[in-house]
Amino acid sequence: MARYNDAEESYRTILAAHPDNTDAMFGLAVTLKEMAQYNESEKILQKLLTIEEAADPNSIKTATVLNNLASVYQATNRLDEAVPLMLRALEIFIHFTRQTRHHHPLLQTVKNSYIALLIEMGTSPDQALAQTKALAPDLFDKKP
Numbered sequence: 001m002a003r004y005n006d007a008e009e010s011y012r013t014i015l016a017a018h019p020d021n022t023d024a025m026f027g028l029a030v031t032l033k034e035m036a037q038y039n040e041s042e043k044i045l046q047k048l049l050t051i052e053e054a055a056d057p058n059s060i061k062t063a064t065v066l067n068n069l070a071s072v073y074q075a076t077n078r079l080d081e082a083v084p085l086m087l088r089a090l091e092i093f094i095h096f097t098r099q100t101r102h103h104h105p106l107l108q109t110v111k112n113s114y115i116a117l118l119i120e121m122g123t124s125p126d127q128a129l130a131q132t133k134a135l136a137p138d139l140f141d142k143k144p
C-alpha cells in the first residue's frame with residue numbers, strides 16, 4: 001500500500017503544477033482505483049474521458065480510459081453502466097487491430113474483461129464467449 005500512497009502523492013504533485021496533464025490524471029485515477037477509492041477515481045476518469053473523446057473518440061487512450069471507468073463501475077456493482085463502456089473499449093481495440101494488422105497488447109485483456117463482465121451479469125460462459133467472438137470473428141476465431 002505504501003507504493004500506492006507514494007504514487008498518489010507523486011501524481012497529485014504533478015497535477016498541482018500541471019492540472020491538465022492527462023498522463024498524471026490517468027495515473028492518479030488508476031492508483032486510486034487500485035486503492036479502492038472508487039468515487040474519486042471515477043470523477044477523474046469521467047473528466048479524462050471527456051478530454052480524450054474530444055481529442056479522438058476512437059483513440060487507444062480513449063479505449064483505455066473507457067476500460068478503466070468500466071472496471072470502476074464493475075467494482076461498485078454498477079454492471080449495467082460498465083457493459084457499454086467495456087464494449088466500446090473492446091470495439092476500439094478491434095478497430096485498431098484491423099487497421100494496423102497488429103494485436104494491441106490490451107486487446108486480449110479487454111476481451112477477457114468483457115467476457116467476465118457478461119458472465120457476472122448472468123450470461124452463461126458459452127454465450128458470453130459467443131457474443132464476444134461475434135464482434136470480431138476474423139480476430140477471435142483464429143486458432144493459435
